[in-house]
Amino acid sequence: MTDNFEVTLDNCHKEPIHIPGSIQPHGYLLVVEPATMTLSCVSENVTELCGADLSECIGKSLAEVVDADYCAIISKQWQSEKLQLFNPTSVQIKHVDSTLRKMTAIATYNGSVILIALEPDSKVSDKAYESVLKMLKNSVQSLMGVHKLDLIYQTVVEEVKRFSGFDRVMLYQFDHEYNGEVIAEAKETHLNAFLKQHFPESDIPKQARELYVKNPIRLLCDVEAEVSRLYPVQPHVDLSYCSLRSVSPIHIQYLRNMGVKASMSISIIINGKLWGLIACHHYSRNFVPFEVREIAQYISVMLSQLISVKIQEEDTQRNARQLAMLGQISAAMAEEQEYQNALRIKADQLLALVDASGAVWCLDGSLQTAGDVPEQNVINPLHQWLAEQVTEQEEAYFTHQLGIDNPQFAELADIASGVMMVSLSADNSSYILWFRKEIIQAKNWGGKPEKVIEFTDDGSHRLMPRSSFELWKQNVYKKSAPWQEAEREGALKLRSMIQSKMIIESEKVLQMNN
Ligand code: BLA
Known part of the structure:
Protein backbone atom coordinates (compact mmCIF):
# COMPACT_ATOMS: atom_id res chain seq x y z
CA MET A 1 0.00 0.00 0.00
CA THR A 2 2.76 2.39 0.94
CA ASP A 3 4.26 1.83 -2.54
CA ASN A 4 1.17 3.31 -4.15
CA PHE A 5 1.14 6.24 -1.80
CA GLU A 6 3.13 9.20 -3.00
CA VAL A 7 4.31 11.21 -0.01
CA THR A 8 4.10 14.97 -0.45
CA LEU A 9 4.70 17.87 1.87
CA ASP A 10 1.05 17.99 2.81
CA ASN A 11 0.23 14.36 3.28
CA CYS A 12 3.07 12.69 5.26
CA HIS A 13 0.70 12.33 8.16
CA LYS A 14 -1.71 10.37 5.95
CA GLU A 15 0.70 7.64 4.81
CA PRO A 16 -1.14 4.44 5.83
CA ILE A 17 1.75 2.95 7.79
CA HIS A 18 -0.46 0.29 9.41
CA ILE A 19 -1.12 -1.43 6.06
CA PRO A 20 2.28 -1.52 4.34
CA GLY A 21 1.57 -4.81 2.53
CA ASP A 121 14.19 -18.69 17.55
CA SER A 122 14.99 -16.32 20.33
CA LYS A 123 15.02 -18.51 23.37
CA VAL A 124 17.31 -16.21 25.24
CA SER A 125 20.04 -18.44 26.73
CA ASP A 126 19.61 -19.16 30.43
CA LYS A 127 22.62 -17.00 31.15
CA ALA A 128 21.34 -14.07 29.10
CA TYR A 129 17.89 -14.58 30.57
CA GLU A 130 19.29 -14.44 34.09
CA SER A 131 21.08 -11.24 33.23
CA VAL A 132 17.93 -9.77 31.75
CA LEU A 133 16.06 -10.64 34.95
CA LYS A 134 18.87 -9.11 37.00
CA MET A 135 18.62 -5.95 34.92
CA LEU A 136 14.90 -5.82 35.50
CA LYS A 137 15.41 -6.23 39.25
CA ASN A 138 18.12 -3.54 39.18
CA SER A 139 15.93 -1.24 37.18
CA VAL A 140 12.98 -1.67 39.52
CA GLN A 141 15.20 -1.05 42.54
CA SER A 142 16.85 2.00 41.08
CA LEU A 143 13.55 3.34 39.86
CA MET A 144 12.04 2.93 43.30
CA GLY A 145 15.09 4.30 45.10
CA VAL A 146 15.57 7.36 42.96
CA HIS A 147 13.01 10.02 43.53
CA LYS A 148 13.73 12.97 41.30
CA LEU A 149 12.28 12.47 37.86
CA ASP A 150 15.48 13.62 36.11
CA LEU A 151 17.42 10.87 37.83
CA ILE A 152 14.74 8.33 37.00
CA TYR A 153 14.93 9.36 33.34
CA GLN A 154 18.69 8.83 33.33
CA THR A 155 18.36 5.47 35.09
CA VAL A 156 15.86 4.30 32.51
CA VAL A 157 18.00 5.11 29.47
CA GLU A 158 21.09 3.58 31.07
CA GLU A 159 19.29 0.38 32.07
CA VAL A 160 17.59 -0.02 28.70
CA LYS A 161 20.91 0.51 26.95
CA ARG A 162 22.60 -2.07 29.20
CA PHE A 163 20.22 -4.93 28.51
CA SER A 164 19.03 -4.15 24.99
CA GLY A 165 22.50 -3.72 23.53
CA PHE A 166 21.67 -0.54 21.57
CA ASP A 167 24.47 1.97 20.95
CA ARG A 168 22.26 4.88 21.96
CA VAL A 169 19.11 5.08 24.09
CA MET A 170 17.23 8.35 24.46
CA LEU A 171 14.19 9.57 26.31
CA TYR A 172 12.21 11.76 23.94
CA GLN A 173 9.46 13.99 25.37
CA PHE A 174 6.74 15.71 23.35
CA ASP A 175 5.59 19.25 24.06
CA HIS A 176 1.98 20.40 23.72
CA GLU A 177 2.41 20.69 19.93
CA TYR A 178 4.19 17.33 19.61
CA ASN A 179 7.58 18.85 18.89
CA GLY A 180 10.06 16.78 20.85
CA GLU A 181 13.15 17.09 22.98
CA VAL A 182 15.74 14.49 23.98
CA ILE A 183 15.64 14.82 27.78
CA ALA A 184 17.95 11.94 28.75
CA GLU A 185 20.52 9.95 26.83
CA ALA A 186 22.87 7.00 27.33
CA LYS A 187 25.29 6.39 24.47
CA GLU A 188 28.58 4.91 23.44
CA THR A 189 31.18 7.54 24.25
CA HIS A 190 32.38 8.07 20.66
CA LEU A 191 28.92 9.10 19.43
CA ASN A 192 27.82 12.73 19.19
CA ALA A 193 25.18 13.73 21.72
CA PHE A 194 21.51 14.40 20.95
CA LEU A 195 20.76 15.41 24.54
CA LYS A 196 18.69 18.63 24.84
CA GLN A 197 18.12 18.78 21.09
CA HIS A 198 14.68 19.56 19.71
CA PHE A 199 12.94 17.96 16.75
CA PRO A 200 9.83 19.20 14.95
CA GLU A 201 6.38 17.60 15.15
CA SER A 202 6.58 16.30 11.58
CA ASP A 203 9.49 13.93 12.42
CA ILE A 204 6.94 11.64 14.08
CA PRO A 205 3.70 12.44 12.26
CA LYS A 206 0.18 12.12 13.64
CA GLN A 207 -0.72 8.67 12.30
CA ALA A 208 2.55 7.26 13.67
CA ARG A 209 1.82 8.77 17.09
CA GLU A 210 -1.69 7.29 17.00
CA LEU A 211 -0.33 3.87 16.07
CA TYR A 212 2.24 4.09 18.86
CA VAL A 213 -0.53 4.57 21.42
CA LYS A 214 -2.23 1.40 20.15
CA ASN A 215 0.95 -0.64 19.87
CA PRO A 216 3.62 0.62 22.25
CA ILE A 217 6.73 -1.03 20.80
CA ARG A 218 8.42 -1.34 17.41
CA LEU A 219 11.69 -2.71 16.21
CA LEU A 220 13.41 -2.03 12.92
CA CYS A 221 16.21 -4.60 12.71
CA ASP A 222 17.98 -3.48 9.57
CA VAL A 223 17.21 -0.36 7.57
CA GLU A 224 18.96 -1.87 4.51
CA ALA A 225 17.02 -5.15 4.45
CA GLU A 226 14.60 -5.48 1.56
CA VAL A 227 11.03 -6.01 2.75
CA SER A 228 9.16 -9.25 2.13
CA ARG A 229 5.82 -8.60 0.45
CA LEU A 230 2.54 -10.26 1.28
CA TYR A 231 1.34 -12.94 -1.15
CA PRO A 232 -1.12 -12.74 -2.70
CA VAL A 233 -0.85 -8.96 -2.76
CA GLN A 234 -2.90 -7.89 0.25
CA PRO A 235 -2.80 -4.13 0.54
CA HIS A 236 -5.32 -3.98 3.37
CA VAL A 237 -4.07 -6.46 5.95
CA ASP A 238 -3.86 -4.37 9.11
CA LEU A 239 -0.41 -4.96 10.61
CA SER A 240 -0.80 -2.40 13.45
CA TYR A 241 -0.10 -5.04 16.09
CA CYS A 242 2.24 -7.24 14.07
CA SER A 243 5.82 -7.25 15.38
CA LEU A 244 7.19 -7.64 11.83
CA ARG A 245 5.36 -4.69 10.19
CA SER A 246 7.65 -3.04 7.69
CA VAL A 247 8.51 0.53 8.49
CA SER A 248 7.55 3.62 6.45
CA PRO A 249 10.13 4.19 3.66
CA ILE A 250 10.28 7.88 4.57
CA HIS A 251 11.32 7.01 8.11
CA ILE A 252 13.85 4.48 6.80
CA GLN A 253 15.39 7.28 4.74
CA TYR A 254 15.42 9.49 7.85
CA LEU A 255 17.35 6.86 9.79
CA ARG A 256 19.75 6.33 6.87
CA ASN A 257 20.36 10.07 6.82
CA MET A 258 21.20 9.83 10.52
CA GLY A 259 23.57 6.94 9.86
CA VAL A 260 21.40 4.59 11.93
CA LYS A 261 21.11 0.91 10.90
CA ALA A 262 18.59 -0.38 13.47
CA SER A 263 16.09 1.32 15.74
CA MET A 264 13.57 0.50 18.40
CA SER A 265 11.15 2.75 20.21
CA ILE A 266 8.80 2.21 23.09
CA SER A 267 5.87 4.48 23.86
CA ILE A 268 5.37 6.27 27.13
CA ILE A 269 1.64 6.73 27.49
CA ILE A 270 0.08 8.87 30.20
CA ASN A 271 -3.69 9.18 30.53
CA GLY A 272 -4.11 7.61 27.09
CA LYS A 273 -1.84 10.21 25.44
CA LEU A 274 1.62 9.75 23.99
CA TRP A 275 3.91 11.58 26.43
CA GLY A 276 7.13 10.49 24.77
CA LEU A 277 9.24 7.59 23.57
CA ILE A 278 12.25 5.63 24.66
CA ALA A 279 14.12 5.78 21.34
CA CYS A 280 17.03 3.45 20.62
CA HIS A 281 19.61 3.56 17.80
CA HIS A 282 22.15 1.00 16.67
CA TYR A 283 24.82 1.57 14.08
CA SER A 284 24.72 -2.01 12.77
CA ARG A 285 21.90 -4.54 12.34
CA ASN A 286 20.28 -5.42 15.67
CA PHE A 287 17.71 -8.10 16.34
CA VAL A 288 16.21 -7.84 19.81
CA PRO A 289 14.35 -10.96 21.00
CA PHE A 290 10.71 -10.66 22.02
CA GLU A 291 11.40 -11.25 25.73
CA VAL A 292 13.93 -8.43 25.83
CA ARG A 293 11.50 -6.12 24.01
CA GLU A 294 8.84 -7.01 26.57
CA ILE A 295 11.17 -6.12 29.42
CA ALA A 296 11.87 -2.75 27.81
CA GLN A 297 8.11 -2.33 27.57
CA TYR A 298 7.61 -3.10 31.28
CA ILE A 299 10.22 -0.47 32.08
CA SER A 300 8.34 2.08 29.99
CA VAL A 301 5.11 1.19 31.83
CA MET A 302 6.86 1.67 35.17
CA LEU A 303 8.20 4.99 33.98
CA SER A 304 4.72 6.05 32.82
CA GLN A 305 3.39 5.22 36.27
CA LEU A 306 6.13 7.18 38.03
CA ILE A 307 5.57 10.20 35.79
CA SER A 308 1.83 10.09 36.24
CA VAL A 309 2.17 9.88 40.04
CA LYS A 310 4.38 13.01 39.90
CA ILE A 311 1.87 14.75 37.63
CA GLN A 312 -0.95 13.89 40.04
CA GLU A 313 1.07 15.20 42.99
CA GLU A 314 1.71 18.45 41.14
CA ASP A 315 -1.96 18.70 40.15
CA THR A 316 -3.09 18.18 43.73
CA GLN A 317 -0.72 20.88 44.99
CA ARG A 318 -1.75 23.28 42.23
CA ASN A 319 -5.46 22.67 42.88
CA ALA A 320 -4.96 23.37 46.56
CA ARG A 321 -3.13 26.64 45.77
CA GLN A 322 -5.84 27.64 43.28
CA LEU A 323 -8.61 26.88 45.75
CA ALA A 324 -6.89 29.03 48.38
CA MET A 325 -6.57 31.96 45.94
CA LEU A 326 -10.15 31.63 44.75
CA GLY A 327 -11.24 31.49 48.38
CA GLN A 328 -9.43 34.75 49.14
CA ILE A 329 -10.94 36.51 46.13
CA SER A 330 -14.38 35.18 47.02
CA ALA A 331 -14.03 36.40 50.63
CA ALA A 332 -12.99 39.86 49.37
CA MET A 333 -16.01 39.99 47.07
CA ALA A 334 -18.27 39.19 50.01
CA GLU A 335 -16.61 41.76 52.28
CA GLU A 336 -16.37 44.69 49.88
CA GLN A 337 -19.31 46.98 49.44
CA GLU A 338 -18.57 47.09 45.75
CA TYR A 339 -17.64 43.54 44.81
CA GLN A 340 -15.83 44.93 41.71
CA ASN A 341 -13.07 46.15 44.03
CA ALA A 342 -12.20 42.63 45.13
CA LEU A 343 -10.04 41.88 42.10
CA ARG A 344 -8.00 45.04 42.67
CA ILE A 345 -7.54 44.27 46.35
CA LYS A 346 -6.63 40.67 45.60
CA ALA A 347 -4.59 41.46 42.45
CA ASP A 348 -1.71 39.22 43.55
CA GLN A 349 -4.05 36.24 43.78
CA LEU A 350 -5.69 37.18 40.46
CA LEU A 351 -2.29 37.00 38.74
CA ALA A 352 -0.99 33.97 40.63
CA LEU A 353 -4.17 31.99 39.92
CA VAL A 354 -3.06 31.55 36.31
CA ASP A 355 0.63 32.48 36.71
CA ALA A 356 0.22 35.71 34.73
CA SER A 357 2.44 38.81 34.75
CA GLY A 358 -0.40 41.23 34.15
CA ALA A 359 -4.19 41.46 33.99
CA VAL A 360 -6.85 43.84 32.74
CA TRP A 361 -10.47 43.46 33.72
CA CYS A 362 -13.66 45.28 33.06
CA LEU A 363 -16.64 44.77 35.34
CA ASP A 364 -19.77 46.84 34.71
CA GLY A 365 -17.91 49.32 32.51
CA SER A 366 -14.92 50.17 34.72
CA LEU A 367 -11.50 49.10 33.44
CA GLN A 368 -8.81 48.15 35.96
CA THR A 369 -5.32 46.69 35.67
CA ALA A 370 -2.68 44.85 37.69
CA GLY A 371 0.93 44.02 36.91
CA ASP A 372 2.48 44.67 33.49
CA VAL A 373 -0.14 45.33 30.86
CA PRO A 374 -0.22 46.90 27.36
CA GLU A 375 -0.90 50.64 26.93
CA GLN A 376 -4.51 51.71 27.43
CA ASN A 377 -4.98 52.59 23.73
CA VAL A 378 -4.17 49.02 22.63
CA ILE A 379 -6.51 47.37 25.10
CA ASN A 380 -9.62 48.27 23.09
CA PRO A 381 -8.58 46.82 19.72
CA LEU A 382 -7.06 43.83 21.50
CA HIS A 383 -10.23 43.23 23.48
CA GLN A 384 -12.27 43.54 20.30
CA TRP A 385 -10.17 40.98 18.47
CA LEU A 386 -10.14 38.59 21.43
CA ALA A 387 -13.91 38.89 21.82
CA GLU A 388 -14.25 37.68 18.22
CA GLN A 389 -12.16 34.62 19.09
CA VAL A 390 -14.15 33.68 22.19
CA THR A 391 -16.95 31.54 20.92
CA GLU A 392 -19.81 30.36 23.08
CA GLN A 393 -18.41 26.84 23.16
CA GLU A 394 -14.90 27.83 24.12
CA GLU A 395 -15.71 30.13 27.05
CA ALA A 396 -12.07 31.17 27.26
CA TYR A 397 -9.64 32.14 24.53
CA PHE A 398 -5.94 31.73 25.04
CA THR A 399 -2.75 31.88 23.04
CA HIS A 400 0.91 31.84 23.96
CA GLN A 401 1.90 33.53 20.68
CA LEU A 402 -0.36 36.53 20.22
CA GLY A 403 2.03 38.36 17.87
CA ILE A 404 2.23 35.32 15.59
CA ASP A 405 -1.52 34.66 15.63
CA ASN A 406 -2.24 38.31 14.90
CA PRO A 407 0.77 40.34 13.69
CA GLN A 408 -1.17 43.53 14.44
CA PHE A 409 -0.20 42.87 18.09
CA ALA A 410 3.35 41.70 17.45
CA GLU A 411 4.79 44.78 19.13
CA LEU A 412 3.18 43.82 22.42
CA ALA A 413 5.38 40.70 22.57
CA ASP A 414 7.50 41.77 25.54
CA ILE A 415 4.49 42.09 27.83
CA ALA A 416 1.74 40.23 26.02
CA SER A 417 3.08 37.26 24.06
CA GLY A 418 0.61 35.20 26.01
CA VAL A 419 -2.96 36.31 26.56
CA MET A 420 -6.02 34.57 27.96
CA MET A 421 -9.50 36.04 27.97
CA VAL A 422 -12.60 34.97 29.83
CA SER A 423 -15.79 36.73 29.00
CA LEU A 424 -18.14 37.60 31.87
CA SER A 425 -21.15 38.82 29.91
CA ALA A 426 -22.95 37.71 26.77
CA ASP A 427 -21.91 40.88 24.89
CA ASN A 428 -18.27 40.49 26.06
CA SER A 429 -18.30 43.95 27.65
CA SER A 430 -17.33 42.48 31.03
CA TYR A 431 -14.20 40.39 30.86
CA ILE A 432 -10.80 39.52 32.28
CA LEU A 433 -7.60 39.43 30.24
CA TRP A 434 -4.42 37.91 31.62
CA PHE A 435 -1.01 38.47 30.06
CA ARG A 436 2.28 36.62 29.95
CA LYS A 437 5.63 38.02 28.85
CA GLU A 438 7.75 36.81 25.99
CA ILE A 439 10.27 34.13 26.88
CA ILE A 440 13.05 34.23 24.35
CA GLN A 441 14.08 30.62 24.14
CA ALA A 442 17.45 29.46 22.86
CA LYS A 443 16.54 26.20 21.17
CA ASN A 444 18.97 23.57 19.93
CA TRP A 445 17.46 21.81 16.96
CA GLY A 446 18.74 18.49 15.64
CA GLY A 447 18.95 19.95 12.13
CA LYS A 448 17.07 22.91 10.68
CA PRO A 449 13.41 22.31 11.50
CA GLU A 450 12.14 23.93 8.30
CA LYS A 451 14.26 21.48 6.34
CA VAL A 452 12.10 18.58 7.45
CA ILE A 453 11.84 17.53 3.83
CA GLU A 454 14.28 18.05 1.00
CA PHE A 455 13.94 17.35 -2.70
CA THR A 456 16.49 15.06 -4.32
CA ASP A 457 18.83 16.62 -6.84
CA ASP A 458 18.15 14.13 -9.61
CA GLY A 459 15.02 15.94 -10.72
CA SER A 460 12.75 13.07 -9.66
CA HIS A 461 11.19 15.35 -7.02
CA ARG A 462 11.22 12.49 -4.57
CA LEU A 463 10.77 13.83 -1.09
CA MET A 464 13.45 13.09 1.47
CA PRO A 465 13.43 13.71 5.18
CA ARG A 466 16.12 16.27 5.98
CA SER A 467 19.63 15.03 5.54
CA SER A 468 21.47 17.11 8.09
CA PHE A 469 21.19 16.55 11.81
CA GLU A 470 23.91 19.07 12.59
CA LEU A 471 23.14 21.08 15.69
CA TRP A 472 21.25 24.20 14.65
CA LYS A 473 20.72 26.94 17.19
CA GLN A 474 17.70 29.19 17.07
CA ASN A 475 16.18 31.84 19.25
CA VAL A 476 12.43 31.55 19.50
CA TYR A 477 10.71 34.94 19.81
CA LYS A 478 7.17 36.18 20.44
CA LYS A 479 6.15 33.20 22.53
CA SER A 480 5.31 32.98 26.22
CA ALA A 481 5.06 29.85 28.34
CA PRO A 482 1.93 28.03 27.16
CA TRP A 483 -1.20 28.19 29.32
CA GLN A 484 -1.67 24.86 31.07
CA GLU A 485 -5.05 23.16 31.22
CA ALA A 486 -5.17 23.61 35.01
CA GLU A 487 -4.58 27.36 34.58
CA ARG A 488 -7.37 27.58 32.03
CA GLU A 489 -9.61 25.72 34.45
CA GLY A 490 -8.62 28.12 37.25
CA ALA A 491 -9.64 31.05 35.04
CA LEU A 492 -13.00 29.42 34.31
CA LYS A 493 -13.63 28.76 38.01
CA LEU A 494 -13.05 32.44 38.76
CA ARG A 495 -15.37 33.33 35.88
CA SER A 496 -18.22 31.21 37.35
CA MET A 497 -17.61 32.73 40.76
CA ILE A 498 -17.82 36.31 39.44
CA GLN A 499 -20.82 35.53 37.26
CA SER A 500 -22.71 34.11 40.26
CA LYS A 501 -21.90 37.28 42.18
CA MET A 502 -23.07 39.43 39.24
CA ILE A 503 -26.41 37.59 39.18
CA ILE A 504 -26.88 38.02 42.94
CA GLU A 505 -26.02 41.72 42.69
CA SER A 506 -28.39 42.35 39.78
CA GLU A 507 -31.18 40.53 41.63
CA LYS A 508 -30.52 42.79 44.62
CA VAL A 509 -30.84 45.84 42.37
CA LEU A 510 -34.11 44.47 40.93
CA GLN A 511 -35.51 43.88 44.41
CA MET A 512 -34.52 47.37 45.52
CA ASN A 513 -36.22 48.88 42.48
CA ASN A 514 -39.42 46.95 43.15
C1 BLA B 1 8.66 7.41 12.89
N1 BLA B 1 10.28 9.12 13.67
C2 BLA B 1 9.62 7.94 13.79
C3 BLA B 1 10.03 7.29 15.00
C4 BLA B 1 10.95 8.10 15.60
C5 BLA B 1 11.12 9.23 14.75
C6 BLA B 1 11.61 7.81 16.94
C7 BLA B 1 9.50 5.98 15.53
C8 BLA B 1 10.09 4.81 14.80
C9 BLA B 1 11.40 4.32 15.36
O1 BLA B 1 11.40 3.69 16.41
O2 BLA B 1 12.45 4.56 14.72
C10 BLA B 1 11.96 10.36 14.94
N2 BLA B 1 13.98 9.41 15.88
C11 BLA B 1 13.14 10.43 15.66
C12 BLA B 1 13.66 11.59 16.28
C13 BLA B 1 14.82 11.24 16.87
C14 BLA B 1 15.01 9.86 16.63
C15 BLA B 1 13.05 12.93 16.27
O3 BLA B 1 15.96 9.19 17.03
C16 BLA B 1 15.68 12.17 17.60
C17 BLA B 1 16.82 11.85 18.14
N3 BLA B 1 9.71 11.65 9.41
C18 BLA B 1 10.22 12.83 8.94
C19 BLA B 1 9.33 13.35 7.95
C20 BLA B 1 8.29 12.44 7.82
C21 BLA B 1 8.54 11.38 8.76
C22 BLA B 1 9.54 14.64 7.24
O4 BLA B 1 11.24 13.37 9.33
C23 BLA B 1 7.10 12.51 6.94
C24 BLA B 1 7.13 13.01 5.70
C25 BLA B 1 7.72 10.28 8.91
N4 BLA B 1 8.51 9.13 11.04
C26 BLA B 1 7.77 9.24 9.91
C27 BLA B 1 6.89 8.11 9.82
C28 BLA B 1 7.15 7.31 10.91
C29 BLA B 1 8.17 7.96 11.68
C30 BLA B 1 5.87 7.87 8.73
C31 BLA B 1 6.49 6.00 11.26
C32 BLA B 1 7.41 4.84 10.95
C33 BLA B 1 6.71 3.52 11.14
O5 BLA B 1 6.47 3.14 12.30
O6 BLA B 1 6.39 2.90 10.12
Missing part, protein backbone atom coordinates in the same frame (compact mmCIF):
# COMPACT_ATOMS: atom_id res chain seq x y z
CA SER A 22 4.97 -6.14 3.59
CA ILE A 23 7.03 -7.20 6.57
CA GLN A 24 10.64 -6.97 7.69
CA PRO A 25 12.51 -10.00 6.36
CA HIS A 26 14.11 -11.22 9.59
CA GLY A 27 10.83 -13.05 10.20
CA TYR A 28 7.94 -14.69 8.36
CA LEU A 29 4.23 -13.96 8.44
CA LEU A 30 1.34 -16.40 8.29
CA VAL A 31 -2.10 -14.83 7.84
CA VAL A 32 -4.73 -17.29 9.04
CA GLU A 33 -8.44 -17.26 8.21
CA PRO A 34 -10.13 -17.92 11.58
CA ALA A 35 -13.21 -19.71 10.16
CA THR A 36 -11.17 -22.40 8.42
CA MET A 37 -7.77 -22.19 10.16
CA THR A 38 -6.16 -22.04 6.74
CA LEU A 39 -3.52 -19.67 5.37
CA SER A 40 -5.07 -16.86 3.31
CA CYS A 41 -1.85 -14.95 2.84
CA VAL A 42 1.86 -15.28 3.68
CA SER A 43 4.97 -13.18 3.37
CA GLU A 44 6.86 -14.09 0.19
CA ASN A 45 9.88 -15.34 2.15
CA VAL A 46 7.78 -18.15 3.65
CA THR A 47 8.88 -20.33 0.71
CA GLU A 48 12.40 -20.50 2.15
CA LEU A 49 10.96 -21.59 5.51
CA CYS A 50 8.53 -24.28 4.26
CA GLY A 51 10.08 -25.20 0.92
CA ALA A 52 6.66 -24.92 -0.76
CA ASP A 53 5.77 -22.59 -3.65
CA LEU A 54 3.80 -19.55 -2.63
CA SER A 55 0.69 -20.71 -4.47
CA GLU A 56 0.88 -24.05 -2.63
CA CYS A 57 1.05 -22.27 0.73
CA ILE A 58 -2.23 -20.47 0.22
CA GLY A 59 -5.20 -22.53 1.41
CA LYS A 60 -2.97 -24.86 3.44
CA SER A 61 -4.31 -25.72 6.84
CA LEU A 62 -2.33 -24.21 9.73
CA ALA A 63 -1.82 -27.74 11.07
CA GLU A 64 0.22 -28.60 7.99
CA VAL A 65 2.67 -25.82 8.78
CA VAL A 66 3.06 -25.61 12.57
CA ASP A 67 3.11 -28.26 15.29
CA ALA A 68 -0.17 -29.59 16.67
CA ASP A 69 0.23 -28.02 20.14
CA TYR A 70 0.51 -24.52 18.77
CA CYS A 71 -2.27 -25.13 16.28
CA ALA A 72 -4.51 -26.15 19.19
CA ILE A 73 -3.66 -22.94 21.09
CA ILE A 74 -4.46 -20.74 18.10
CA SER A 75 -7.71 -22.58 17.26
CA LYS A 76 -8.91 -22.17 20.85
CA GLN A 77 -7.61 -18.73 21.81
CA TRP A 78 -7.54 -16.63 18.64
CA GLN A 79 -10.42 -14.43 19.71
CA SER A 80 -9.62 -14.32 23.39
CA GLU A 81 -7.59 -11.81 25.35
CA LYS A 82 -5.53 -14.75 26.50
CA LEU A 83 -3.94 -15.00 23.06
CA GLN A 84 -1.19 -12.60 24.10
CA LEU A 85 -0.33 -14.79 27.07
CA PHE A 86 0.99 -17.34 24.58
CA ASN A 87 3.42 -14.82 23.09
CA PRO A 88 6.10 -15.87 22.54
CA THR A 89 5.76 -19.62 21.93
CA SER A 90 8.55 -21.73 20.56
CA VAL A 91 7.12 -23.62 17.56
CA GLN A 92 8.27 -26.22 15.05
CA ILE A 93 7.69 -25.29 11.41
CA LYS A 94 7.27 -28.19 9.00
CA HIS A 95 9.36 -28.07 5.84
CA VAL A 96 8.16 -30.03 2.78
CA ASP A 97 11.27 -32.22 3.10
CA SER A 98 9.89 -33.35 6.50
CA THR A 99 12.52 -31.50 8.54
CA LEU A 100 11.47 -29.10 11.30
CA ARG A 101 12.65 -25.57 12.00
CA LYS A 102 12.38 -23.99 15.41
CA MET A 103 10.92 -20.44 15.39
CA THR A 104 9.42 -18.06 17.92
CA ALA A 105 5.75 -17.36 17.22
CA ILE A 106 3.95 -14.17 18.18
CA ALA A 107 0.25 -14.24 17.38
CA THR A 108 -2.20 -11.35 17.21
CA TYR A 109 -5.78 -11.02 15.94
CA ASN A 110 -6.49 -7.86 13.99
CA GLY A 111 -10.28 -8.09 14.10
CA SER A 112 -10.45 -9.93 10.80
CA VAL A 113 -7.55 -12.39 10.48
CA ILE A 114 -5.00 -14.03 12.77
CA LEU A 115 -1.43 -12.89 12.20
CA ILE A 116 1.32 -15.28 13.22
CA ALA A 117 4.70 -13.56 13.16
CA LEU A 118 7.53 -16.09 13.15
CA GLU A 119 10.73 -14.58 14.46
CA PRO A 120 14.19 -16.17 14.73
